[in-house]
Amino acid sequence: MASFGWKRKIGERVSKVTSQNFEKEFAEEAAGIGSNDVDWLHSIKRKKGLLVEDNVSKSKRLKEEGALLALNGRHLEAIKKWDEAIHLTPEDAALYEMKAQSLLCLQEIFPAVQAAEKAVSRDPKFVEAWQTLGRAQLGLGEIAMAVRSFQIGIHICPSNKELWEEDLTWARRLLLQKKDTEAAEVVKRNQMDIRVEQALIPDYDFExxxxxxxxxxxxxxxxxxxxxxxxxxxxxxxxxxxxEPTTDDASTSExxxxxxxxx
Structure with missing residues (x-):
């Protein structure tokens, strides 16, 4: 029976140039052992690169964990995960947008607006961030600002039917209702002012x-x-x-x- 092993003949499938380069580098490193000429700058850059890579991977893991928690309705725990990820990668707009969604679910309207604003400031072309910002602004009562946010999202992605048919349509309807209500309040206020003025005028009892x-x-x-x-x-x-009676109309006294x- 033939046996299987990892042993190979030394030098097999290794080019002569590669072998010579390896031997040269090994010799240089061996000669540098014990010397004070250490390339600290290269070492720091290498460690920094590894650290950035670790932060990105850890932030990605925290983002995914937060998304799973949010899907299960555990929004507070999800926000904590995303806050940790934001600390590692503060320029990731998706983290702020997801945090804003969970804050909306918790009825934390103003913090949701702040988080969504940070998302669109990190990535102005992030359609979902503009959509979340508009929904948060609706919750805050800023209907005109919400309409503007939805319109920006549609300008970025005109094929987004949800923005067209649901968000923008609903916001415009609310804006019209608000204008009608304000007009009715103005009319009511004017009528009330007239009643007050009439109440200030004394009524004469001619009897x-x-x-x-x-x-x-x-x-x-x-x-x-x-x-x-x-x-x-x-x-x-x-x-x-x-x-005294007079017949001269031209001399009518004052x-x-x-x-x-x-x-």
Whole structure:
């Protein structure tokens, strides 16, 4: 029976040039052992590259764990995972967008708006981030701003039917309802102001004893003046005066223009 093993003949399938280069590098490294000429800069760059790679992979793992938690309704735990990932990769717009969605589910509207704004600032072409921002703005009552966010998302991706048929349509309907409500409130406020002004104007009781007595007194004076051939004129200030009758219309005095003012 033939046996299987990992042993191979030394030098098999290795080119002569590769072998010589390897031997040369090995000799240089061996000669440098114990010397003080160490390339610290190269070493630091290499470690930094490994660290960045580790942060990216860890952030990706945390992102996926947070997504699974959010699907199961565990939004607080998901947000914690995404916060850790954001600390590692703060320029990842998807982390902010997912965090905003979970905050909306928790009814944390204002923090959701802030997270969505960070998402669109990291990636202005991120359609889902504009959509989430618009939904958060609707929850905050900023309907006009939500319409603008949805329109930006549609401008980036016109084929997104969900933005067209659901988000933007709903936001526009709310905006029209808000305008109608504001117009109705203006009309109602104006009507209320008119009622207040009318309430401030005193109503005169023309059947009160004082008014009847004043009318009777004026009537008696007019009868006495008529018997003497005079005219009674009552000015707007309440002043009563007697005037002689005249036939010259051009010489009408200023007192003849006075009138009785009543509401």
């Amino acid at each position: 009160s004893d004082e008014v009847v007595a004043a009318c009777d007194a004026i009537s008696q004076i007019q009868k006495a003046a008529a018997a003497g051939g005079k005219t009674i004129v009552v000015s707007s200030s309440g002043k009563v005066s007697n005037q 007192e003849s223009k006075l009138f009785i003012k009543a509401r």
